[in-house]
Amino acid sequence: xxxxxxxxxxxxxxxxxxxxxxxxxxxxxxxxxxVSAMSGVTNQLVGWCQALSPLHDAREYDSxxxxxxxxxxxxxxxxxxxxxxxARSWAGWQIALHTDDAHGRARIKSVDGEAxxxxxxxxxxxxxxxxxxxGPAGRITTLGRGGSDTSAVALAAALRADRCDIxxxxxxxxxxxxxxxxxxxxxxxxxxxxxLELASVGAKVLQTRSVELAMKERVRVQVLSSFEDKPGTLVxxxxxxxxxxxxxxxxxxRDEAKITxxxxxxxxxxxxxxxxxxxxxxxxxxxxxxxxxxxxxTDMTFTVGRADLPRALAIxxxxxxxxxxxxVMTDPDVAKISVVGxxxxxxxxxxxxxxxxxxxxxxxxxxxxxxxIKVSVLIAAEYTELAVRALHTAYGLDA
Amino acid sequence: xxxxxxxxxxxxxxxxxxxxxxxxxxxxxxxxxxVSAMSGVTNQLVGWCQALSPLHDAREYDSxxxxxxxxxxxxxxxxxxxxxxxARSWAGWQIALHTDDAHGRARIKSVDGEAxxxxxxxxxxxxxxxxxxxGPAGRITTLGRGGSDTSAVALAAALRADRCDIxxxxxxxxxxxxxxxxxxxxxxxxxxxxxLELASVGAKVLQTRSVELAMKERVRVQVLSSFEDKPGTLVxxxxxxxxxxxxxxxxxxRDEAKITxxxxxxxxxxxxxxxxxxxxxxxxxxxxxxxxxxxxxTDMTFTVGRADLPRALAIxxxxxxxxxxxxVMTDPDVAKISVVGxxxxxxxxxxxxxxxxxxxxxxxxxxxxxxxIKVSVLIAAEYTELAVRALHTAYGLDA
Numbered sequence: 001x002x003x004x005x006x007x008x009x010x011x012x013x014x015x016x017x018x019x020x021x022x023x024x025x026x027x028x029x030x031x032x033x034x035v036s037a038m039s040g041v042t043n044q045l046v047g048w049c050q051a052l053s054p055l056h057d058a059r060e061y062d063s064x065x066x067x068x069x070x071x072x073x074x075x076x077x078x079x080x081x082x083x084x085x086x087a088r089s090w091a092g093w094q095i096a097l098h099t100d101d102a103h104g105r106a107r108i109k110s111v112d113g114e115a116x117x118x119x120x121x122x123x124x125x126x127x128x129x130x131x132x133x134x135g136p137a138g139r140i141t142t143l144g145r146g147g148s149d150t151s152a153v154a155l156a157a158a159l160r161a162d163r164c165d166i167x168x169x170x171x172x173x174x175x176x177x178x179x180x181x182x183x184x185x186x187x188x189x190x191x192x193x194x195x196l197e198l199a200s201v202g203a204k205v206l207q208t209r210s211v212e213l214a215m216k217e218r219v220r221v222q223v224l225s226s227f228e229d230k231p232g233t234l235v236x237x238x239x240x241x242x243x244x245x246x247x248x249x250x251x252x253x254r255d256e257a258k259i260t261x262x263x264x265x266x267x268x269x270x271x272x273x274x275x276x277x278x279x280x281x282x283x284x285x286x287x288x289x290x291x292x293x294x295x296x297x298t299d300m301t302f303t304v305g306r307a308d309l310p311r312a313l314a315i316x317x318x319x320x321x322x323x324x325x326x327x328v329m330t331d332p333d334v335a336k337i338s339v340v341g342x343x344x345x346x347x348x349x350x351x352x353x354x355x356x357x358x359x360x361x362x363x364x365x366x367x368x369x370x371x372x373i374k375v376s377v378l379i380a381a382e383y384t385e386l387a388v389r390a391l392h393t394a395y396g397l398d399a
Numbered sequence: 400x401x402x403x404x405x406x407x408x409x410x411x412x413x414x415x416x417x418x419x420x421x422x423x424x425x426x427x428x429x430x431x432x433x434v435s436a437m438s439g440v441t442n443q444l445v446g447w448c449q450a451l452s453p454l455h456d457a458r459e460y461d462s463x464x465x466x467x468x469x470x471x472x473x474x475x476x477x478x479x480x481x482x483x484x485x486a487r488s489w490a491g492w493q494i495a496l497h498t499d500d501a502h503g504r505a506r507i508k509s510v511d512g513e514a515x516x517x518x519x520x521x522x523x524x525x526x527x528x529x530x531x532x533x534g535p536a537g538r539i540t541t542l543g544r545g546g547s548d549t550s551a552v553a554l555a556a557a558l559r560a561d562r563c564d565i566x567x568x569x570x571x572x573x574x575x576x577x578x579x580x581x582x583x584x585x586x587x588x589x590x591x592x593x594x595l596e597l598a599s600v601g602a603k604v605l606q607t608r609s610v611e612l613a614m615k616e617r618v619r620v621q622v623l624s625s626f627e628d629k630p631g632t633l634v635x636x637x638x639x640x641x642x643x644x645x646x647x648x649x650x651x652x653r654d655e656a657k658i659t660x661x662x663x664x665x666x667x668x669x670x671x672x673x674x675x676x677x678x679x680x681x682x683x684x685x686x687x688x689x690x691x692x693x694x695x696x697t698d699m700t701f702t703v704g705r706a707d708l709p710r711a712l713a714i715x716x717x718x719x720x721x722x723x724x725x726x727v728m729t730d731p732d733v734a735k736i737s738v739v740g741x742x743x744x745x746x747x748x749x750x751x752x753x754x755x756x757x758x759x760x761x762x763x764x765x766x767x768x769x770x771x772i773k774v775s776v777l778i779a780a781e782y783t784e785l786a787v788r789a790l791h792t793a794y795g796l797d798a
Binding site: 011014015045048049051052053056057059060061063064067070071073074075077078079081082088089091093094138139140 | 410413414444447448450451452455456458459460462463466469470472473474476477478480481487488490492493537538539
């Protein structure tokens with residue numbers, strides 16, 4: 001049972017979360033708990049570090065911000081005691097949850113499950129401080145924002161848990177953003193790969209790495225609300241989903257910007273010359289389209305994160321001359337719309353439904369990219385809601 | 400260099416403390432730093448634990464409250480980096496500072512100085528989270544309120560430091576409370592044993608255990624202000640104090656209450672019968688006087704902490720009958736006045752000056768007790784200031 005920041009935001013919510021844990025224990029389950037920092041605490045700690053120095057030592061940052069989860073774990077253990085549930089808190093270094101030394105965004109290398117299993121066998125619920133581990137040099141590491149989800153999945157794997165329940169402030173994963181259409185439906189089950197592709201739907205419910213880890217370790221994850229008493233959405237292997245829909249959900253992102261390089265010389269090595277410097281500057285390039293060359297030049301269109309646009313442009317203005325491109329054009333008012341579903345693998349025509357639906361609404365497609373279980377298009381941002389609603393209906397997802 | 404809660408109360412004060420550290424480093428000294436929690440933080444963490452359960456598990460309490468010092472140590476390290484001083488933070492378990500398992504008031508068993516000495520040899524200032532250690536079971540322990548002073552002295556001993564500077568919000572140890580007489584003088588030096596006896600002067604500047612430890616380990620401690628640039632008071636071995644005054648200071652305490660048991664049978668075992676049950680109930684008895692018996696009964700007078708008075712009375716009402724005492728009388732309006740000085744050891748007549756001075760002011764002495772370096776009297780509370788001022792003048796302490 002993993003409780004996020006809003007689920008342990010204050011003492012009352014910590015008590016409520018403890019009551020949920022007690023219910024599971026009384027139902028005869030062996031339970032381990034992972035907690036985030038009380039909401040707001042991490043931001044305050046991060047703010048202090050940044051106020052002292054924008055370029056602070058990541059090892060000190062980790063030591064400071066990891067305290068938020070340590071506090072919650074101790075408080076949660078006390079709350080469980082008051083309900084008559086045996087429990088004890090564990091910091092990341094006590095378990096130990098070993099990570100690499102990439103402070104601030106460390107990756108889990110191994111989790112010692114033995115001490116926790118022994119504690120559970122003795123009847124005590126372990127309450128683990130999420131988001132943190134211990135690096136090779138014996139210093140505290142953190143896993144990046146949202147890292148408590150990954151802590152929970154890693155622990156579930158180490159404990160060979162039947163399920164990893166992620167309690168949060170949404171009640172599950174939806175076919176699309178319910179703020180865009182009231183016809184959005186909560187999914188009972190979703191496949192790991194779909195979950196990864198749908199990350200942009202529903203405000204990033206799970207940290208991407210936690211889903212990757214769950215997929216790799218075959219941990220069944222449930223996303224559910226800590227404020228309501230009803231089942232959430234199970235994130236599982238696609239084999240476990242009996243009635244596979246063609247499409248599971250419609251995702252969108254308005255955080256993209258489109259860049260077009262006009263009249264790039266049509267010769268080998270051009271892509272490397274353009275994208276190499278961007279990659280070196282840590283600018284993530286997403287969709288890429290190269291038009292069929294007309295004569296001896298071509299147009300290259302791609303998207304970058306909107307926040308990266310100024311940096312990308314500065315780099316391209318420098319490289320433009322050396323590669324002999326003509327002009328750089330940009331459009332920040334674009335949206336990426338994606339239809340996602342493992343059912344696509346065995347069915348043709350999924351993309352066609354998308355193109356026809358958008359055409360019928362008069363929406364122009366600027367860029368297309370596809371993967372095995374996803375079709376994405378770039379459109380003018382103003383059509384975002386219209387496109388999402390039309391596709392939601394077209395793929396039979398409406399409630 | 401140890402910085403207390405008010406000396407690291409916010410980011411600006413942490414920066415100012417870091418600047419002090421830098422100055423010492425630039426003066427060519429090897430420095431280790433110990434920090435308290437930012438003032439207010441510990442109270443908030445303690446408040447959360449108590450709100451969840453007044454009888455919370457002390458192990459969880461320790462894990463929660465120890466985070467305050469961990470935060471400061473990381474922030475201080477970052478502040479030092481911005482000043483170009485190499486530094487790294489250390490939690491109690493990282494050093495390691497080993498304690499017993501008396502959570503909430505653990506005692507230090509040993510301190511591994513090797514890792515810190517190696518870090519210092521490599522040019523990095525260790526910034527140690529005070530107040531905390533690691534117990535035999537690998538769990539975080541805390542040393543009790545004010546425990547960071549003890550952390551600092553223990554580290555100074557382990558590092559064989561020349562001096563342990565305790566930066567605080569007072570600028571040193573005074574001959575008496577400056578709020579009572581403007582003639583109070585800051586002492587340049589004071590002996591460990593005097594410091595222990597004077598604990599009640601100047602708002603408990605140092606945790607008593609830190610002074611005991613400093614005396615045992617022969618650590619020279621300096622108490623000084625983190626807000627002013629001037630020397631404080633050195634707490635040292637009495638051999639180091641060349642011009643030893645007869646009396647170093649006048650202490651007072653209004654936290655006492657007097658209890659008199661009338662007509663206690665004058666036979667062996669009475670003291671044990673009276674004080675045994677009080678001790679068992681953790682009531683600390685201070686001054687004890689047994690009057691010379693008149694006939695076959697005697698009066699027994701003693702003091703307890705004022706907060707313990709109701710508990711003490713409840714116990715005495717129970718034991719009164721079995722021991723055959725007549726009545727229990729109490730007086731909470733008393734004050735204990737003490738003159739303290741290692742010089743007393745070699746000089747007679749110190750007590751006489753006290754008695755004569757008080758008599759001249761018309762102050763009645765209710766109880767007297769003496770130790771090797773202290774004479775204490777119990778008087779009516781209303782005479783406290785008058786007595787302190789008169790004695791301060793009588794012993795030649797006036798500025």
